[in-house]
Amino acid sequence: MNWDETGPDTGDLTDERLQDRLVDAGADGEDTAVEAALRPKDLDEFVGQEKVREQLDLVLKAARARGATADHVLLSGAPGLGKTTLSMIIAAEMNAPIRITSGPAIQHAGDLAAILSSLQEGEVLFLDEIHRMSRPAEEMLYMAMEDFRVDVIVGKGPGATAIPLELPPFTLVGATTRAGLLPPPLRDRFGFTAHMEFYAPAELERVIHRSAGLLDVAIDPQGAAEIAGRSRGTPRIANRLLRRVRDYAQVKAEGRIDRDIAAAALRVYEVDERGLDRLDRAVLQALLKLFGGGPVGLSTLAVAVGEERETVEEVAEPFLVREGLLARTPRGRVATPAAWAHLGLTAPQGGAMGQQGLFGA
Numbered sequence: 001m002n003w004d005e006t007g008p009d010t011g012d013l014t015d016e017r018l019q020d021r022l023v024d025a026g027a028d029g030e031d032t033a034v035e036a037a038l039r040p041k042d043l044d045e046f047v048g049q050e051k052v053r054e055q056l057d058l059v060l061k062a063a064r065a066r067g068a069t070a071d072h073v074l075l076s077g078a079p080g081l082g083k084t085t086l087s088m089i090i091a092a093e094m095n096a097p098i099r100i101t102s103g104p105a106i107q108h109a110g111d112l113a114a115i116l117s118s119l120q121e122g123e124v125l126f127l128d129e130i131h132r133m134s135r136p137a138e139e140m141l142y143m144a145m146e147d148f149r150v151d152v153i154v155g156k157g158p159g160a161t162a163i164p165l166e167l168p169p170f171t172l173v174g175a176t177t178r179a180g181l182l183p184p185p186l187r188d189r190f191g192f193t194a195h196m197e198f199y200a201p202a203e204l205e206r207v208i209h210r211s212a213g214l215l216d217v218a219i220d221p222q223g224a225a226e227i228a229g230r231s232r233g234t235p236r237i238a239n240r241l242l243r244r245v246r247d248y249a250q251v252k253a254e255g256r257i258d259r260d261i262a263a264a265a266l267r268v269y270e271v272d273e274r275g276l277d278r279l280d281r282a283v284l285q286a287l288l289k290l291f292g293g294g295p296v297g298l299s300t301l302a303v304a305v306g307e308e309r310e311t312v313e314e315v316a317e318p319f320l321v322r323e324g325l326l327a328r329t330p331r332g333r334v335a336t337p338a339a340w341a342h343l344g345l346t347a348p349q350g351g352a353m354g355q356q357g358l359f360g361a
């Protein structure tokens, strides 16, 4: 074997460390405050997603020309790609107020009835994680979306009565990370559905330049490219990395960000040039160094990195799979040739443990 035999340096990736992952696409407390300041305010400021922007622009312009409320909109896509931002832009473009809530916050049909009955005419209701709403609330939503009416059930058992309640026309903007999980009757009630894609590096560079301008940070094009390449196709991560690089630049380089400063800062934060962090690399290293590239079962891999199965499967693997570094096969997890190259290791001759046949020699 021609790789070093010391085994992976998996460190101590406790749950607390995971919550602080710089490359997690979910929002944290700090994000929410800063994100408000960095959010594009209209469709022109919204970077990338050309098709979605073009289509949405037509939907909104046509509704405005008719003096009507815009059709219901469903936005699907991974966390941090701009679904909340787009919903706010829809409201702004329609000159309408916006109410923000989420599926998990609506556990009873009554919760939803209370929200719906207090909407103003034309208001945008943003329902994040719409796939996590309770079943009774979901059924109430069908009628509200289609007929702008809900039946509020008063009482229980045989004496229960349904009191119809008229609603003002409103625009529901539903957001989900998993459009496939939505029941077809709900999906069909949206007049416009858009899928948000991960952003290309050049688009993330534009996001970074825009945010740097708003944060009053000096950054050159190479510095922005360096951060964009590590941002996993996600504007939220790009903005978060920019803020960490800004800290480093303030302490070490009079606040100016160029390629070397960005690279040095992100080395300190353990985000590599492809956007992998310590956990991602620990999983890859275990797979390559301990198991010759696999196939190896998920549980074994998880024990090797000292993590829960779910952490490896849900936190690390999706990005590694997306990047073409790891494959989930019926025989177990397998590293791709790109994984060997990324860690600077040489794949064993003859394709040890399943390399051959799965990816060629």
Ligand SMILES: Nc1ncnc2c1ncn2[C@@H]1O[C@H](COP(=O)(O)OP(=O)(O)OP(=O)(O)O)[C@@H](O)[C@H]1O
Pocket (backbone or CB within 6 Å): 025, 026, 027, 034, 035, 036, 038, 039, 040, 045, 046, 047, 048, 049, 078, 079, 080, 081, 082, 083, 084, 085, 086, 128, 207, 235, 236, 239
């Ligand atoms: N197209 C874009 N152009 C510029 N900035 C963007 C864009 N999309 C997202 N952002 C920035 O990324 C951050 C996260 O976006 P947003 O909160 O809209 O994501 P999201 O898809 O709603 O995420 P989640 O599903 O986790 O709530 C925001 O601060 C916003 O400024």
